Amino acid sequence: MNEQIAALWRIEAPRLIGALARKLRDLGEAEDLAQDALEQALRVWPLQGLPDNPAAWLMAVAQRRAIDRLRARKRHADQEEAFARELETLGLDRVPPPQQREEIEDDQLRLIFTACHPLLAPEARAALALKVLAGLSNAEIARAFLAQEAAIAQRILRAKRLLAEARVPFELPRLEERHARLDSVLEVIYLIFNEGHAATAGPDWMRPALCEEALRLVRQLLALMPDEDEVLGLAALLELNAARLPARLDGQHRPVLLLAQDRRRWDRGAIRRGTEHLARVRQPGPYSLQARIAAVHARALRAEDTDWIAIVSLYEGLSRLAPSPVVALNQAVAIGMARGPGHGPEVALRLLDAMAGEKLLQGYPWLHSARGDMLERLGRYPEAREAVARARDMSRNAAERQLLDEWASSLASAASANIVCIRAKKRS
Amino acid sequence: MRFMIIVLATAQSEAGILPPADDPIWAEMDSYHQDLAKAGVLIEGNGLKPSSAGWRIKFQDGKRSFIDGPFAETKELIAGYTLIKVRSREEAMEWARRFPSPFGNTGDGGMIEVRQLFEPEDFPQ
Numbered sequence: 001m002n003e004q005i006a007a008l009w010r011i012e013a014p015r016l017i018g019a020l021a022r023k024l025r026d027l028g029e030a031e032d033l034a035q036d037a038l039e040q041a042l043r044v045w046p047l048q049g050l051p052d053n054p055a056a057w058l059m060a061v062a063q064r065r066a067i068d069r070l071r072a073r074k075r076h077a078d079q080e081e082a083f084a085r086e087l088e089t090l091g092l093d094r095v096p097p098p099q100q101r102e103e104i105e106d107d108q109l110r111l112i113f114t115a116c117h118p119l120l121a122p123e124a125r126a127a128l129a130l131k132v133l134a135g136l137s138n139a140e141i142a143r144a145f146l147a148q149e150a151a152i153a154q155r156i157l158r159a160k161r162l163l164a165e166a167r168v169p170f171e172l173p174r175l176e177e178r179h180a181r182l183d184s185v186l187e188v189i190y191l192i193f194n195e196g197h198a199a200t201a202g203p204d205w206m207r208p209a210l211c212e213e214a215l216r217l218v219r220q221l222l223a224l225m226p227d228e229d230e231v232l233g234l235a236a237l238l239e240l241n242a243a244r245l246p247a248r249l250d251g252q253h254r255p256v257l258l259l260a261q262d263r264r265r266w267d268r269g270a271i272r273r274g275t276e277h278l279a280r281v282r283q284p285g286p287y288s289l290q291a292r293i294a295a296v297h298a299r300a301l302r303a304e305d306t307d308w309i310a311i312v313s314l315y316e317g318l319s320r321l322a323p324s325p326v327v328a329l330n331q332a333v334a335i336g337m338a339r340g341p342g343h344g345p346e347v348a349l350r351l352l353d354a355m356a357g358e359k360l361l362q363g364y365p366w367l368h369s370a371r372g373d374m375l376e377r378l379g380r381y382p383e384a385r386e387a388v389a390r391a392r393d394m395s396r397n398a399a400e401r402q403l404l405d406e407w408a409s410s411l412a413s414a415a416s417a418n419i420v421c422i423r424a425k426k427r428s
Numbered sequence: 429m430r431f432m433i434i435v436l437a438t439a440q441s442e443a444g445i446l447p448p449a450d451d452p453i454w455a456e457m458d459s460y461h462q463d464l465a466k467a468g469v470l471i472e473g474n475g476l477k478p479s480s481a482g483w484r485i486k487f488q489d490g491k492r493s494f495i496d497g498p499f500a501e502t503k504e505l506i507a508g509y510t511l512i513k514v515r516s517r518e519e520a521m522e523w524a525r526r527f528p529s530p531f532g533n534t535g536d537g538g539m540i541e542v543r544q545l546f547e548p549e550d551f552p553q
Binding site: 006 | 459462465466468469470471513514515516517518519521522523548549
């Protein structure tokens, strides 16, 4: 029964919270009341059985709670009239009629934009979004982020308080701020996906459940905003990256890097969906450009067929639209993989060395593993080993450290036995 | 986990007769699939043409023989499918419970069958 209620909750939570927040003009309060209703359902339903219309039951209970709260705030008799008027305007005094589709859609969009408000730190947005949009419990969110349940509860509580204190209205963003607000939504979905895709810390290399949640969120958003270029771009990017998940671990659950993956295990359905989204993008943006890069990899049936020149030029476009040290780093790696004048490992190595002082890359292991890769390609094994070992020392993820360890020791034996390019061959 | 909600064929679907344009089933199906999409669980959904537009290939001792449709055993044929990705079996059950009666709300409305898909981790490496 509890699993059944949890399933119902996941379906109904966003609608219930959205409708309540519209009436109360307060997301935090709406979420509280919805949780109260859920708790009551968990007490009552196992005894009495499921009601005929669980959604209406939850709404009725939540509204009753809302009235109790309002009443508690207005104890004085002379305020009873004002109270009655308020109930009427909020529509809490009657059973809501079945909602119109447009109204539900507006509520859902308001919910997305409010829960992902830029006022909140990205981690707070992520937790709140998973709570109100995905219907996850604090315990589930905590498990997903490897955090303590109490810490997540705190994070959500603080986020709700912040929204209330700043009097963030439960509204769609105005036209002039729409762009920035959408960025803030996309950013948090991407963050959730990435945390699952390449866990920055902890024992596991990836946590697919978080990737699934992010995909679900982006599909929700895409259903509500089907023609928005960057929503399409992010949906494409997540599908194309998720396509590789089945190949990211080998039989012994060890991580496998992109170029060494068994591409037969890539999810062709996800690649098709990603490519279809991309085909509908009119104006390229940072997410759709990253998706195009992922699509170039997806098109190559073997790693050696990768069109690196195309990837280099896509990174050029990306660094114009959204310059960042990580983009520059990836561009350098692509240059190192491509052949022809102006490309190759030597050029890449010069670019990477020039980035060593970059503040944002301090403590970023992949700068050093990229250097190791290029040095290995040039047959400079002792230096390569040193660079990879450095990357290993910086990594906070256990599986990643093991991968880098094995790489470093194979470089050590390549250096001592002077075996030329065995790994380079395997890896290219 | 992924589930496929399969609409089983009927004599009517096998005859290639679509419900008339004003039949509420069109709106119900559309609304149901929009709900799936807005919940982020819809992967894809499609209706299939009758088996008279299809064919079978039978394999015997490595040899292939073609059999043109239509096929007789209507109840074992499928008329459409909806593929969803959800968090639990219970959630799939809840969505399946909300599936509209595929061939109308009076008399024999048809039957759906729900099957779970294998995921990559189910296969031996």
